[in-house]
Amino acid sequence: MSSDEHTETGTGWPQPADPRRPSGPAGEPDPRPDAPDPDELSPLAPEAAPGEEPAARDGGEPTVNLSTAEPAGGDGAAAGAPAGAGRRMSSAALMIAVLLALLGFTLVEQLRTTSADPTTSAARQEDLVRILYDLNARDVRLRQDIATLEESQRQLRSGEQGRQAALEEASRRADELGILAGTLPATGPGLSVRFEAGGGKPISASRVLDAVQELRGAGAEAMQISGGDRATVRIIASTFFLDGENGSLIVDGRRLTGPYTITVIGDPATMRTALNIPGGVVATVAGDGGTVIVEDREAAEVSALHAPIKLEHARPVS
Template identity: 40%
Template sequence: MRQMSNQDGTPENRLRKELPQEVTAEASGPAADASPQSPQLSGRQRLVNGLWPPRVTRAQLIVAVLLFGLGFGLAVQVASNSDSDSALRGARQEDLVRILDELDDRTQRLEDEKQGLEKQRDELENSSDQAEEARKQTVEKEKQLGILAGTVAAQGPGITMTIDDTKGAVEADMLLDTIQELRAAGAEAIQVNGVRVVAGTYLTDSDKSVSVDGNKINAPYRFKVIGKPQDLEPALNIPGGVVQTLEKEQATVTVERSDKIVVDALRAAKRPDYARSSSQ
């Protein structure tokens, strides 16, 4: 039986040259699709894939909130310190020296008071007649408390401060700031236009004037203050202090030192309605 041949005379089995191609196509079919090779990623691409989209855990969120709160608190603290220091940044050298001297004087007054109390304690402990010594100290303490309470007159060195307010711009809070500044500087007795200033004194605005403990007073406001003049006057004249504040309101302020200031306005002794000594 003769073999079949193509027109060119080549046997049919010799036409199977494409068989390897068919086998290759079959091999690269389903089996190759089952395990495709992944494309190679660069280091930058792997970093981007790891960071985005972000994966935030609860712990990370809590830490972020705490850090934000801490940063906000520090910013507020820095801002407040900057505001409090702004008044001193523009101060002259002599003003800064005066402020430091005033702080030193306040520290010295507290130290003297401490030493005085320790001396009284030692005298009571070492005195042969402790009852008599205690009576003397009680009388002396009564005089001191009477001055502070305004029930007795007082005299001593100090200053006279006059505030002339022709514009009617001075209000009760400005006079209260003046009293507070004088107390901080060591004032022991204060009198304003014939009204004694004590621990419970209050000031209110009253029809373009000021009332002190319900007593209406008018400008010029005259302060009679007993204390160390070298401490009282500089305290009023510090940068941004009482005098500068009043002068901004177009008020005229004069301060005079004196070796003898008499504070003779008195307050009636008032028994507290509710407070009682804890020793009773």
């Protein structure tokens, strides 16, 4: 029996039995927790020589040596994994850097906004009050400027009406100045003052001048004097009076004979009171033997004109 075994194996020794998992009395699997898996190779199995396929077990299936098997995909796949991981790490680092830059920019803008005026934030309460006062004063000035410009705009929009009003005002002032200068005739309520000599004593130039001065002081606006020969002279600010021959009167170089009549425009009651005051013109002429007759006129006419005076030295102030 032993020789047959030696012959079958060809080794001169009995062929070792297949490593099998010990079984129980009824052929059940070994219940020990550390029992070897029956599918694992026995450590006593001979290793296949290089270039030789491993021996078949249990029906001739070849056993694969896992230690020499190459991973699927070869060396290229094994090398490609670290490269892809590196690219993923580079993209993540770039994204982190962009987010950090955006965060820094946001913080800088916030700080710039909250502390835009470091001088004001560090100013004292008194300084802040002064700044507020200056701003209020500037606001008032600007509002005044706006009001002035709006008024100018309103006047410009109503330019035609403004020009017409200006022309009317200029015409009115020209009329007033013309009456005062004696270059325009005038009419209005007033008085007629008549001087008649008596007692052989003529009416002197001083008495007529006193009457003119009292009438001016009482508000006379226009006057003229007429003689018995109907000669008439306009009385203005520059009019002068002189005594002439044979009781005549020289007014602005023109000779007038008595009796003399002054026609004056103004408030009749006021001028009458001024002439009749004690020691006034009426009393003085009466003391010389003459007579002064004062009559009211509802529409006194001053029609005599004075030639315009050509100024040689006076100039208007511009």
